[in-house]
Amino acid sequence: MEVTQKELAELLGVSQMTVSRALNNHPHVEEKVRARILEVANQKGYSLEANHAAEMLRRRGRGEPATTHVICAMLHLKHDANDDESFQGRILKGVGEQAREFKWEVVIPIVTRLAIPLVVARKQVDGAVRMLHQEEADSGHIALPVPWVSVLFDVPNVDVVTVDNQAGARLVGRHLADLGHRQIAFIGPDSTISHLRLEGLRQAVRAVGGDLPDSHVCLQPYAGNEESTIDLVDSLLKKTAFSPSHKPFTALAAYNDHMAVAAMRHLRLRGIRVPEDLSLAGFDGATPRGFRGTQVTTATIPLEKMGTEATKLLELRLKEPKRPPQRLVLETELRPGETTWPLVTK
Amino acid sequence: MEVTQKELAELLGVSQMTVSRALNNHPHVEEKVRARILEVANQKGYSLEANHAAEMLRRRGRGEPATTHVICAMLHLKHDANDDESFQGRILKGVGEQAREFKWEVVIPIVTRLAIPLVVARKQVDGAVRMLHQEEADSGHIALPVPWVSVLFDVPNVDVVTVDNQAGARLVGRHLADLGHRQIAFIGPDSTISHLRLEGLRQAVRAVGGDLPDSHVCLQPYAGNEESTIDLVDSLLKKTAFSPSHKPFTALAAYNDHMAVAAMRHLRLRGIRVPEDLSLAGFDGATPRGFRGTQVTTATIPLEKMGTEATKLLELRLKEPKRPPQRLVLETELRPGETTWPLVTK
């Protein structure tokens, strides 16, 4: 059990108040007394932090801001790969760097899906940078007892850092169109963001007289992992009776790079060459773990910047709780890779 | 600001005590009153967790255990790759799975190197599973205000889950010896564990009349990343005047797989074929990120198990603070890969 100011006071024959003043470097403590107090406190291993709960409670009483200098990164770190090059890892890197600037610590909770982390429920963090799970976004159960900034997902009355998914997808679509593709297919989850990307692709290809008809679209509620991507590819191929000799579409766009890489592996297993038989594009520019193969054509999201900007918005929010919610839209960039080829007309 | 029991009580015209009883499902509250209280509490968004600090403080007063049901994973997640296949990621996976069994949450702090995370200093976690940094192990500044279990590093009076590094290295050494190698070299950090592995290798090769002399050893204080490995390889080659036509040693053992892979890349760049010109072995069996190439010969550490066992030890420690510290030694296993070849004698 930790030592308290009261115990130090009794040990030294002074009042607890004097101990408090000495430890907090307040004036009006005789230098000799202060020195002695600090000495004993140090020797006994006194730590103000260890009795942090008391201070928090006291501050409440006075309506003083009870800041912890800790923020929470609520990302999907158990969900997919998590390192400096992954989607989540790159956002986290940005958060960490900006937090360091603000002299904040970051904690990452490992939590049952969709649960509010205890450190957040207990307000042991000042706020959070959070990427919602699709289920959360759908359910609308997203309230937290601390301010937070949403990454990627649009949330009413919450600060948001995102990208223009539709515009980014238009870049990809235009790239495909420029290569001569007119019939495009799409696979992805059945989410708001997925529909935005689909719409962007569609706009771009329609602008040149092509199409991305619903018959060339395969969606699954929470697609994202290897298996669901394989399922989607199989469904799409079956539904459209696609084969290298019969091509209802000549380019396939996936919701993100992770799915694009999984799709490429599966397509190749099924004997469909990428990009010779089928051009393939992704979205986001995050390198899936262990993938050192063909560079996927994509629209890149500045993920580290997303993390830093979200953290900056959180700081503004904490400083000025009443400020109007801000929506920051970062730029995507087309990054042509090796998976898209000009359409060869026979 | 969160609503308090007192506020609810005033709202309902009952005492704060009655509110407390109702919220905690205590008996002796009239059913009608309880229902009404729960209704209003729910509507006002009352949360006991939000006033967690008060409860912690109160428990202190009564000497009651103030458990948080949260533990801290103090691993090196910013240091090297961090995903389900990396060294740290695999330990974390084990911790997470075991914590779930105990119905604990895990938080990972991102912290300036060697600092004690605020959540730990504030005792907002019940304990920690921790892998020390080499500097910490050297400095001896390792005290925490909560119980913790050390992973890999031996620490006096602290529960430890580790492996027999020397025995594991003997397995590697014996494997090299069985392939005919008699002169072995070693690169690694200059740490206790590194010296144990070196010694194990040496014992094995000496047992068959070979050697791993100090002249074939290159150490660097905190080696581990790509650059330091390259430096160590270069130093070793220079010091021993190694070339494919002049081989003072025929096998190189690295401190861990991460270094082994980095060494392999660099050796190949320098025109030294692995394993044709030089056999190469690692230690730990953790796959470095993005590495899908040659499988490295190694002695594997059961990293997930390290995580689960450390978490179990932490649970025992929390349940019984006075129990004698335990040292659990897990088994390593030789995993022959494609980087070691039989010695070809001319």
Added chain:
DNA sequence: CTGAAAGCGCTTACAG
């Protein structure tokens, strides 16, 4: 320069 009082929110006894 020093100290006693107040109060944050909570639950456990202790009284009705």
Added chain:
DNA sequence: CTGAAAGCGCTTACAG
């Protein structure tokens, strides 16, 4: 069944 008191550790006024 219901409530008033006590006390966890801390700092801010308020008195000496």
